[in-house]
Amino acid sequence: MALIERNFDSAEALNQSFADQIVQQLSDAIEQNGHASLLVSGGRTPLGLFKVLSEQPIAWSKVFVTLVDERWVDETDSASNTRLVKENLLQNHAASARFVEMKTAHDDAYSAQPAVAENLSVIPTPYTVLILGMGEDSHTASLFPCSQEVEQGLSTENQAVCLAVTPTTAPHQRMSLTLNAIASAQNVYLHLTGDKKKQVLKDAMADQSGAIRPIAQVIAKTDVVLYWTP
Numbered sequence: 001m002a003l004i005e006r007n008f009d010s011a012e013a014l015n016q017s018f019a020d021q022i023v024q025q026l027s028d029a030i031e032q033n034g035h036a037s038l039l040v041s042g043g044r045t046p047l048g049l050f051k052v053l054s055e056q057p058i059a060w061s062k063v064f065v066t067l068v069d070e071r072w073v074d075e076t077d078s079a080s081n082t083r084l085v086k087e088n089l090l091q092n093h094a095a096s097a098r099f100v101e102m103k104t105a106h107d108d109a110y111s112a113q114p115a116v117a118e119n120l121s122v123i124p125t126p127y128t129v130l131i132l133g134m135g136e137d138s139h140t141a142s143l144f145p146c147s148q149e150v151e152q153g154l155s156t157e158n159q160a161v162c163l164a165v166t167p168t169t170a171p172h173q174r175m176s177l178t179l180n181a182i183a184s185a186q187n188v189y190l191h192l193t194g195d196k197k198k199q200v201l202k203d204a205m206a207d208q209s210g211a212i213r214p215i216a217q218v219i220a221k222t223d224v225v226l227y228w229t230p
């Protein structure tokens, strides 16, 4: 599979073009199927995109929105991706989107996994649009190379939609979509900023050492469109 690069001179230009592309794909899916789905990552990178998307006048009430991964913290916690999405994406027109919770009331992510999978099962598949970020360790979603669960999460035999992960290089237990769930989406995007992450991506894709590079394994399994700006 391949990486298709779309590079932009500014975050503003990227966010508008990316939002237009996403809106077109969501609208096409709504027209064809009566519904669409948008699965997003957390972190700082997507905040500007979320704002532009929130202002797009599409039939958001027919769009399922959920997370690619979640930190296992209360929604009041500043680390919560649910909070991030509700405060930045599910505003304006997008406030009427159908948000599907990834965080449940369970104290720990491991006991929550069946309930989260049940929650996510309300979203028709294949997912319409899925947006990944990437860390400088080449993690994507919460498939962290440092975690003991990463090989299970990246296994092409693993048909589960999600799994609990405990990274050693980042705080909090996480719930993450698996590689197969990510790769099942009709349109998979990677949203990056900065030269350092671009280099991490290139190195990960070129790495022949056998080291675990989650973003490279996603690209090996499905076409990914990169939206990048310096």
Ligand SMILES: O=C(O)[C@H](O)[C@@H](O)[C@H](O)[C@H](O)COP(=O)(O)O
Pocket: 041, 042, 043, 044, 045, 046, 068, 069, 070, 071, 081, 132, 133, 134, 135, 139, 140, 141, 142
């Ligand atoms: O919950 C998360 O943190 C994300 O899903 C994670 O995979 C993120 O996309 C990368 O860590 C990049 O984060 P930044 O955009 O903040 O660099």
